Amino acid sequence: MSQTVSMQLTKNSKYKLNNGQYIPVAGFGVYLMPAEKTAELVYQALVEGYRHIDSAVGYYNEREAAQGVAKFLKDHPNVHRRDIWFTTKIRNQDQGYEETKESVKQIAADVKEYIDYVDLVLIHSAKTNKEKRLGTYKALQEFVGVNPVLQIKSIGVSNYGIHHLEELFNWDGYLIKPVVNQVELHPWLPRIELREYCAKLHILLEAYTPLTRGEKFTDPELVQLSQKYKISPADILLKWSYLQGFIVLAKTENPQRIRENLDALPDGPGDAFENPLGRRNSTLGRLDLEVEIIETLNKPNSKEVLTWGGVDPTLCE
């Protein structure tokens, strides 16, 4: 029998954040999802068992994503708003103190009637300047907790490098630690240094583009592993990402793949209750991946950026 790397993690696992809140590890991303399909796809993702939606103002489907959540909650009275995690992000062009307050007002106008509050708001990227970034963070800090405009439970950053995080920590207005840093992460971009830095501070990493947008599905090493162990490239990449300890954000518009992608994680206690089809994986609660797969995909020096035009946004000034 082959040796495996194993972790206790299931479809309904959550990680505890540095502010005491719990975030579901499996996130459903809606980037590039046509607005007219988004409510239905988010609804489907929730039916399959996802409990975390990753959205953004810049995706132009945030209202529809929130509508999908609201319809699901209406149809499933055993699931509550508090069971679902909804993330959005402040666009680069909306950065700055006043601009961010306006942007949050607009987010409230778009989603409050459907989901009441937002679990997490991120600064979408550091690609502005120091004044804009800190002004944005100042405004976001003011929304955390009770705020008549919109309640934001947690705040975080995306596409931040170590120097951007240090800029934040050294600022005299800094009050609330970001709970996550959402960055591109996969075997070809493992970001070892950033991960070690964030781990020390208990800032969790959210992995975007975990499937490499399918661009590495024909990579010879990945294909060979897929054939040898009879696991699809998508399944290998998602399992790899969960085993690194990331919160994993995968996107698909295909209902079959919504299910397949969540099935990278085993079912856990409680899943059968919410999913009448019951267990779809043989192991209850244990995520396994062959050691040879982990070792082959261990590329600590690789720096292949597949998003943002191939230029790493965490390295901007």
Ligand SMILES: NC(=O)C1=CN([C@@H]2O[C@H](COP(=O)(O)OP(=O)(O)OC[C@H]3O[C@@H](n4cnc5c(N)ncnc54)[C@H](OP(=O)(O)O)[C@@H]3O)[C@@H](O)[C@H]2O)C=CC1
């Ligand atoms: N903060 C940021 O700057 C960024 C954040 N993100 C977030 O992360 C999420 C995921 O990242 P994303 O860049 O979309 O890329 P992913 O790595 O999730 O790949 C999505 C692509 O892979 C295809 N796909 C999905 N599942 C499968 C499967 N099982 N088999 C074969 N193909 C599959 C999808 O096609 P199809 O839809 O046809 O299935 C789609 O084209 C985004 O939606 C967004 O929420 C992403 C990029 C940047």
Ligand SMILES: O=C1Nc2ccccc2C1=O
């Ligand atoms: O989800 C995203 N995908 C992207 C690709 C390029 C720039 C921004 C983004 C996103 O926010």
